Amino acid sequence: MDEAILAAARDLLVDGGYAGMTMDAVAARAGIGKAAIYRRYATKQEMVFAAAVHGADLAPPPDTGSLLGDLTALVQEVVDHLTRPAAAAAVLGLLADIGASEGLAARFHEVFVTREQAGIAALLDRAVARGELTVAPDVGMVHALVAGPVFATLYLQRRDSRDLAGWLGRVVAGAVAGVAGKAERGGSHEQ
Numbered sequence: 001m002d003e004a005i006l007a008a009a010r011d012l013l014v015d016g017g018y019a020g021m022t023m024d025a026v027a028a029r030a031g032i033g034k035a036a037i038y039r040r041y042a043t044k045q046e047m048v049f050a051a052a053v054h055g056a057d058l059a060p061p062p063d064t065g066s067l068l069g070d071l072t073a074l075v076q077e078v079v080d081h082l083t084r085p086a087a088a089a090a091v092l093g094l095l096a097d098i099g100a101s102e103g104l105a106a107r108f109h110e111v112f113v114t115r116e117q118a119g120i121a122a123l124l125d126r127a128v129a130r131g132e133l134t135v136a137p138d139v140g141m142v143h144a145l146v147a148g149p150v151f152a153t154l155y156l157q158r159r160d161s162r163d164l165a166g167w168l169g170r171v172v173a174g175a176v177a178g179v180a181g182k183a184e185r186g187g188s189h190e191q
Contacts, residue, residue: 004030005037009051010086018048018093045097045104049112052086052094058115060122067127067176071146072169074123078150079161092155117143124176133180141179145172 008029012021023044027034041047050056061074081087098108117139124136149168153159 001030001032001036002040004032005040005047006051006055009047013048013052013086013089018090021048023047042107043104045094046107046111048090048094049108052084052090053081054112056111056115058112058119060119063126066130067123067132068169068173070123070126071172071176072165074120075146075150075168075172076165078146079154079164082150082154083161088154091151113143116147120146127176133177135180137176137179142172142176145175 005026008026009021012025012029021044023034023037026047027037030037037047041050061070061077064070064073082091098105120142121136121139124133124139124142127133128136146168149171150161150164153164154161
């Protein structure tokens with residue numbers, strides 16, 4: 001039933017966009033009652049993100065054996081998620097809804113952002129264990145360094161994402177190594 005809900009949501013997003021998609025339409029397309037959807041997803045936005053981008057059960061980023069490789073693979077995963085047709089149809093409207101509601105933003109952070117950041121924390125911890133970093137930098141900032149440029153490239157600049165993972169992986173790896181080196185030398189974290 002979970003996949004039927006998500007497939008119905010993806011189909012409706014691609015067919016008609018985010019603004020016009022309703023829980024009733026998803027229930028009808030999936031052949032279930034609306035209550036079955038609400039037992040799994042607290043809001044339309046939560047269901048849409050799970051269908052279009054990624055679910056709450058997010059696998060950790062792959063371990064490629066190096067910080068650069070791990071970050072490049074992570075960026076590629078983000079690009080892959082955000083270039084799906086359903087994501088392209090949903091992301092801007094979804095973010096507008098989340099930005100307009102503190103409660104929805106908090107729920108989104110709890111369900112999705114914390115899991116994304118847990119994966120990044122594991123990636124950084126691996127780099128520390130391998131000796132590539134002496135200290136893990138702020139996970140939230142690394143999350144922003146990965147997600148922000150991908151979002152800007154795809155949705156604001158509307159540029160092709162080819163080679164983005166390789167380029168951005170190098171940029172983020174350099175920034176992370178620089179911040180970790182500064183922390184080791186006793187530098188402060190400035191915001």
